[in-house]
Amino acid sequence: MTAKLFIGTVVNSRALGEIEILENVAVAVNESGNITSITALDSPDYERTVTCFTPESIVRLPKYAFIIPGFIDCHIHSPQYRYAGTGTDVPLMNWLNKYAFPTERRFLDDADFATKTYSRLIKRCLSNGTTTACFFATIHLYPTLNFVSLIREAGMRAFVGKVSMDQNSPKYYVEDTNEAISAADEFVKAVLETSGDARAALVTPVITPRFLPTCSPQLLKSLAAIAKKYDVPIQSHMSEALDEIEYVHQLYGKADPEIFAENGLLTCKTIMAHSIHLSDGDIKILRDHGTGIAHCPLSNYFFADGILRTRHLLRSGIKVGLGSDIAGGYSVSILENMRHAVISSKILVSQRKRTIGTANKESDETDEISYKDAFYLATMGGAQVLNIDHVVGAIEVGKAFDAIVVHCADDNGNGIGGMEVWSDDTAESLFEKFINLGGVENMKSVYVAGNKVV
Numbered sequence: 001m002t003a004k005l006f007i008g009t010v011v012n013s014r015a016l017g018e019i020e021i022l023e024n025v026a027v028a029v030n031e032s033g034n035i036t037s038i039t040a041l042d043s044p045d046y047e048r049t050v051t052c053f054t055p056e057s058i059v060r061l062p063k064y065a066f067i068i069p070g071f072i073d074c075h076i077h078s079p080q081y082r083y084a085g086t087g088t089d090v091p092l093m094n095w096l097n098k099y100a101f102p103t104e105r106r107f108l109d110d111a112d113f114a115t116k117t118y119s120r121l122i123k124r125c126l127s128n129g130t131t132t133a134c135f136f137a138t139i140h141l142y143p144t145l146n147f148v149s150l151i152r153e154a155g156m157r158a159f160v161g162k163v164s165m166d167q168n169s170p171k172y173y174v175e176d177t178n179e180a181i182s183a184a185d186e187f188v189k190a191v192l193e194t195s196g197d198a199r200a201a202l203v204t205p206v207i208t209p210r211f212l213p214t215c216s217p218q219l220l221k222s223l224a225a226i227a228k229k230y231d232v233p234i235q236s237h238m239s240e241a242l243d244e245i246e247y248v249h250q251l252y253g254k255a256d257p258e259i260f261a262e263n264g265l266l267t268c269k270t271i272m273a274h275s276i277h278l279s280d281g282d283i284k285i286l287r288d289h290g291t292g293i294a295h296c297p298l299s300n301y302f303f304a305d306g307i308l309r310t311r312h313l314l315r316s317g318i319k320v321g322l323g324s325d326i327a328g329g330y331s332v333s334i335l336e337n338m339r340h341a342v343i344s345s346k347i348l349v350s351q352r353k354r355t356i357g358t359a360n361k362e363s364d365e366t367d368e369i370s371y372k373d374a375f376y377l378a379t380m381g382g383a384q385v386l387n388i389d390h391v392v393g394a395i396e397v398g399k400a401f402d403a404i405v406v407h408c409a410d411d412n413g414n415g416i417g418g419m420e421v422w423s424d425d426t427a428e429s430l431f432e433k434f435i436n437l438g439g440v441e442n443m444k445s446v447y448v449a450g451n452k453v454v
């Protein structure tokens with residue numbers, strides 16, 4: 001890879017509710033794909049910087065364009081992409097049996113089906129600006145290793161889990177407990193052993209107990225031990241829907257966070273999807289373990305029987321990022337999920353006003369999420385949940401250049417896609433419009449670790 005220099009405007013969010021706009025800057029990216037300097041064009045250092053680059057390695061952004069950090073999807077089921085956009089007609093536990101399990105089983109013995117589905121998903125994620133994703137694959141070892149190879153070929157940054165489940169599952173889609181334990185170990189080992197070069201190292205293996213109903217206590221404990229042995233992350237689903245919570249209560253007589261904690265599965269590297277129905281005690285458990293939450297707002301409308309109190313959790317010291325939850329959520333787009341994070345928070349605020357009778361009072365403990373907050377969740381927030389905030393999440397010196405180059409207008413100054421551009425637009429107004437109205441058509445190019453992937 002050759003070093004590159006990007007000249008234009010950069011937009012970051014390094015703190016909740018805040019955006020940082022750097023206009024007329026040059027971002028230098030070295031051969032390893034890391035950002036080595038960000039220089040103002042009117043600074044004396046700029047002339048020195050620009051002479052280090054050949055004309056072909058300089059990317060000059062046009063007017064009405066900017067660079068943002070790549071989006072991070074903290075929760076997505078790769079096999080379920082096969083039916084994304086359909087199957088949202090039944091509650092969660094029925095949905096698994098009707099759609100998820102029958103589809104996921106096909107990944108074992110239909111290699112073409114698996115490769116085609118996975119390749120298209122990776123391409124779709126990248127074209128939507130998702131530079132990092134945290135995937136649940138299937139219970140199958142070799143098809144999941146094949147998925148890892150496809151991600152590496154595409155140059156995407158990813159976390160991948162071979163799903164583990166040994167009970168309360170259909171006969172055609174369940175593992176024997178001992179096999180589940182050895183396959184999880186083998187998967188992590190195989191991914192780590194093949195992480196030699198920089199591109200391969202973009203993939204991190206994740207221990208993945210599907211959720212509590214489908215995992216025996218023995219499996220849960222063994223998976224925690226494997227995660228500890230290899231020092232790798234853990235992911236699962238927590239306190240998502242009322243039917244799931246009731247099922248877990250029948251099985252274990254306790255709430256999800258307590259069970260995960262007792263079995264050693266809550267660590268500072270654990271990512272829990274949803275986590276909608278949490279008591280104050282549950283929140284304390286998560287905070288004490290440093291566990292992060294993948295907020296999947298679109299999926300939650302259909303399956304969760306509730307809206308995540310995102311701001312309350314952030315205030316409580318919990319890390320929160322965004323997830324598409326394909327195919328519970330029908331869209332791969334993190335941009336779309338950002339909008340739903342905002343809209344669902346508005347619904348939450350109005351619900352709470354009705355419930356607690358504060359219609360005319362300004363609460364200092366609002367649950368509202370702004371477009372700036374949503375952008376933070378999609379970038380830095382996600383990086384924190386995945387514990388890679390020292391690597392990605394913002395365009396800043398020392399981090400990898402995982403980025404989206406956004407064009408708002410064409411060469412004639414006409415807005416692209418759903419966006420209109422006016423002569424009095426500012427960098428901030430263009431950015432806000434992109435978050436609310438933009439789409440793939442505005443994402444001119446996408447980079448992961450300095451490599452152009454779209």
Ligand SMILES: [Zn+2]
Nearest residue numbers: 077237273325
């Ligand atoms: Zn999920």
